[in-house]
Each structure stands twice: as C-alpha cells, then as structure tokens.
Amino acid sequence: MDSDSARGIGRRQLVKWGGLAAAGVPLAKAVPPATRPVDAYDRYIAQLAADGKFSGVVLLSHRGRTVLSRSYGLADRERGIRNHEGISFSLSSAGKPFGPLAVLQLAQQGRLQLSDPVGKHLTGFAKEVAEQVTIHHLIAGASGLDTPDEDVQRVFRSRSEVHEYYEQRARQAKLVGIPGLPSTTHEEAGVTIPALIVEAVTGQSYWDYVEENVFRRAGMTGTAFYTRPQWLADKRIAHPYMTLADGSIVDAVRNLDQSSSDPWVLGKNPARCFIASPGDGGFATAPDLVRFARALTDGTLLERPWADVLMGAKFPHGPASFGAYGLAVEIVGGQWIWERAGANPGVGANWSIYPDTGWVGVILSNTDGAPLQDMIGQETLAVTGVAPGQGSGG
Template identity: 60%
Template sequence: MGGGGAARAEGEAIPDGARPGGAYDRYVARLAAEDKFSGVVLLSYRGRTVLSRSYGMADQERGIRNHEGVAFNLSSAGKPFGPVALLQLVERGEVRLWETVGRYLTGFPPEIADKVTIHHLLTGTSGLESPPEDLARIFGSREEVREFYGQWARRAKAVAAPGTPTHHAGVEVVVPAQIVEAVTGMTYWDYVQENIFARCGMTGTGFYTRPQWLTDEHIAHSYMRQADGTRVDAVRNLDKGSPDPFHPGKNPGRSFVDQPGDGGFATAPDLVRFARALTEEGTVLSRPYAELATAPQRPKPPQGGGFAARTGPAPVPADAAFGSYTMPVGLVGGAWLKGRAGANPGSVASWNVYPDSGWVGVILANHDDVPFRELIEREIRAVTGRP
C-alpha cells in the first residue's frame, strides 16, 4: 500500500505524468502490487515534493514498513560523495587534480604512483585493473575494512596507459578516498559525514555499520532473491549469497561498513538535499567547483545490459552521454540529466537531477526483481513529459 503525498507546486509546470495519480505513480503502484517493488520513490520540483510513495517492508521480521525516513543501501549511488570531498580539498588548495597518486600516497608501483593523476581516477581513465575481491570474507570492524582496502588498492595493475577508459574499476573509487584520508587526517567516512552530510542537513544518511543495520529501525534490510526463488534478509543471513552472475555469492552485509569511497545509506529526502546542494545551492562546493563535479569530461556510449548497466548511464536514448567525476551525465531531449545509480544484491538506488527544469527524482528499493532500468526510464518520461 502506498504512502506519502504531494505539494501542488506551481501546477502549470508539473507534467501530468509526474502528478499523484499520473502515469508514473500508477506504474510504481502496479509494480508493488506484483511484488516487483519495495521501497520509496520521490519526485521533487524546485525543492518541493510533488510525489512521494512508499511500499513494502523495511524489516519483515520486526514488521517495520518502508517510509520516507528509512535509509536504503546506496551501493554505487553513493560514489559521488568521494569526488565532492576531494574537490573540497582542491577548492581549498590542498589537492591538485593534475598531481599523481604518489604525491599523496605511498606503496604504489612507479607506473601508478608517478603517472596516474587524480583526474584520471575521477574520470575513469586511469588504465588500472582492480585486484579480485574476496566476496565471501566477513569483516568485523571499520579498522579491518580500512586496512584491507588500503592493501587491496596497492595490488592494482596498470594494464593500459593513463588516459585509457576503464570499466568500473573499484580502485578508482578507493584511491581518491584514501587521498582524502591522507590529506585531512580523518577517515573518509568521518570526513564525508562532517563536511557533506551535516552541511546538507542529511540527518538520515550515513556509512552505517552492520550492527547498526541489524538494530536501527530506520535502515531498510536488503532482501536477496535466491536460486530456489525465495528471498532472504542479507544482513541476517551472512552465510547466504546472491546468485547474480556478475557478483556470484556477494552479500552486502558481510562488509561491516562500505569501503571508503563507495556506498553508504540514505533516505530519499536526503538525496534530494544532496542533489540540490550540489547543483543549485553551493552548499558543499562553490558554484564553479560544483559545476566541475558534474561537468562532462569524456564522451561515452550508453552501456548494454547486465549488472554493470544498472549502475551506468540513464537507460534512455540520449542526445549525448558523458562521464563526469564518477557520475554519468547526458543530454536527454536537449536538457541535462545528471545523477547516479547503484545496485547491490537485495537493493537498488538512483538519484537524478534535472538542472534545467528544477526536478530531482529518487528511487530506493530493498529487494531484488525491481525492473530498475525501466523504472528510471519511467521517471525520466514523467519528469520531462516525454511520451
């Protein structure tokens, strides 16, 4: 059953498809009725909520329903926090985008330390290949996570010249986060909490640990589909993994806390706050640096199907698609669309900013089987009035 409502914000500017009872609202309700959506969708126009709907259970065992105040696992949708943190240091003159990894970190081989720049990392053009990850490992503390990924990143290999586009290389996310830590003397998680989440008023957002995930009623549990057709609560069943062929056996609950530079948990209203702070208000970066954070850096074609596509560019024909600093951006119908999506076993997340028209759209879900790409496309059609 849906929850939430709408504000009649300048009605003449609201496309019919984005209104309560409109095509998008009806589509999400149908998905929920068919057990294909559990979570929250939100459409905001110039800072005012136009449509907010919540479906399903945040915690089935305790009977807690999803609602706007529930935080969901972000996966790759949390990656842009890293470039924003780094650009804050650039703006203060403490970091320079053209300097190499070795300027700030030790332990990397010369072909990385002396040749790969921060700009290469943020644009996905480092030429690096990430080491394999042990998806079965169960972490027990934040310190263990930091130590592991510090060593893991230093096993990266340079497989192409810097400037060569890479494909979803995790080290391109972890290494900038480690630079933030080296320059500030704070953990990445604490720096982002203090300098991004707090400044944006994102009170329901954080890099929550496994114990918090288990006990806090404001954090949605992720329900993974199993090979036998059942769904299991990921964080309560660390022995269970996902049959997803792109991440076989993965369980996000094993991480204890998301690796530096990635993930986290957020509520839908908080993601609207972050999107507006980044693209309209100058809360986390001055306007020139905020524009740099979301500026098109290199052209890239839309991705194909599969897990990687669920975290890539918007699934619609674009006039032009680009990679920016850890975000896909593109022109759709002659207007900019900027945002980020992410998927983990048992959850999906997306936030999109439509800066030319003042819209923000958020999708957060906490079980598998969500037709994610189609859902994002329906949001885009609703907001832009496309048929």
C-alpha cells in the same frame, strides 16, 4: 563490496535483477501531481508494487516542493517495519560521487590539485602508478588500473579490518591501460585511492570526513556510513532482501552465510562488509538525496565553478551521454540530467538531478526484482516528456 551499476554509471547499463520484491501500500500521500506524465509514473510504480516487483521509496521534487512521494513494502519483515520517507536505504554505487565531491572540496581549498600524481600523497604503490596516474584519472574512471578480484565471501568484523583490506587491495592494482583513456572495466582502485588521498590530506578517515563535510553540511540527517550492527539494530534502516538460487528470499543482514545467485553479483552478500569500503556506498533517505541535490547546486557543498567541474562531461558514453566525476550526465529533451545508480543483492538506488528545470528524482529499493533501468526511464519521461534515447539532443 558494492556492485557498480554501470560500467559504471549510465542508465542503459544498469544491472537487471531477477526475483520478486515485496508489495505494499502507499504510506504518504503526495502533493497532487501537476502533470499527466507524473500521474502515469505514479500509476506505473503502484502497479510494480502490486505485482510484487518493487519495495521501497520513490520521490519527485520540483524546486524544493515534493510533487510525488510513495512508499511500498517492508523495511524489516521480521519486525513488521514499513518503508517510509524516513527510512535509510543502502546506496551501493549511488554513493560513489561523494568521493570525487570530497576531492573537489579539497581542490577548491588549494590542498591538492587534480593533476597531482598518486605518489604525491600516498606511498607503497608501484612506480608507474605513483608517477603516471593522477587524481583526475582516478575520479574520471580513466586510471588504467586493474584491481585484484574481491573476496566476496569474507565477513568483515570492524572498520579497521575493512579499511586495511581495501587499502591493501588498492595498492596491489596494476597499470594495464593508458591513464587518461576511459576504461572498459570497473576500476575499483579508482574509487579507493581517492578516498585514501582524502585521508592523507585531511588526517580524518574518509567516512568521518564525508559525514562531516558533505552529509552534515547538506542537512542530510538520515544519511551515514552505517555499520552492520547499526544495520541490524536501527529500525530506520531498510534490510536488503535478496533472492537465492532456489527462488527463496532472505534478509541479507540476518543471513551472512547466504549469497546471491545473480550472475552479475554471484556469491555476494552486501552485509558482509562491516562498513562500506572507503569511497563507496553509504545509506540515505529519499528526502536527504533531494537535500544533497540542492546543496550541490546552491553553493553549500562546492562553489558553483567547482560544482561545474564535478558535473562537467569528461568522456562520451553514447550519442548524448557522458561520464563525469563519479556519475553520469546525459542530454534528454534538450536538458541535462545528472545521475548515479547503484545495485547490489537486495539493493537498488538511483538519484537524478534535472538542473535546467529544478526537478530531482529518487528511487530506493530493498529487494531484488525492481526493474531499475525501466523505472529511471519512466521517471525521466515524467519529468522531461521524452523517453531516454529519444530526441536526446533536441
């Protein structure tokens, strides 16, 4: 049910949302910024919130030290709960890299190979899919598969119902392209099938495997694949506020009968899915995503050579931007940026890792209207001193 933020994942292809977000006030005083660009980024976010265009949390960390942390707006308007660092936000497609990461953990252990075809681990797929499409093709976004349209109006009532629906949908995928060539369409089966392979190899559900071997190992205590009942009941989970066709704003979790009017995600309501589909989504706090970034680079989640495999450029998306396994990598100001964004009605999320300089940036929003693409650009300018697209290779 998550909407991909790029054709995938590049910053320049992020979904732009209409409508207004709830304004708020800073809840956490940051460590005094060390540079004027960070000051400018802080003022920019504050102005967005004051103008009603941002509700959520932004965080900048440098080598483990929080340089900027700001929270605006309400996580739950009905209960008057403010956003803060301890609030978990829906990640939408920003949670997709957890799947390739799980696959590489198993490859590191020798329990699968990236060259394995789908049919080595799963049954019930068309012959050409089972024999020609490999795990590498899937997690690189180059499977050539086309998936049947999603029933965005369906309201799911259990984990098993979600799993059965997305598994059947993935098995109906047809090979319409050439495996190994980057796709120009959103390959949803390329997200679900690797999750099914993780389940076949480990004997665990995808959700349980990732929570145990990614979230817990990285110390991400506020990150999980929460269910809709948890979304409703837990005061630590932000509700998504989506804009309807008449301009009104509703809590998506409490109004499953209401749908987004945004043409990019027309008819969707992210809360209709009882739990994120296998390989997608999840919820996280901003500090947890900083912990995730650290665990990716210090050997906690993958041995360093395997982390390099995850982040290594696979296909060019632009002059200095590339697709990797489930995320985008880009060269800006002579340094790498690893990142993943996601968007859905009432949801905006992005995490960026600047491995050469030790910075991590997080943006989490729970209303429509946040200019996520521009926010990412301002973050990059604050960290690198270069706007995206300017001097990318320098």
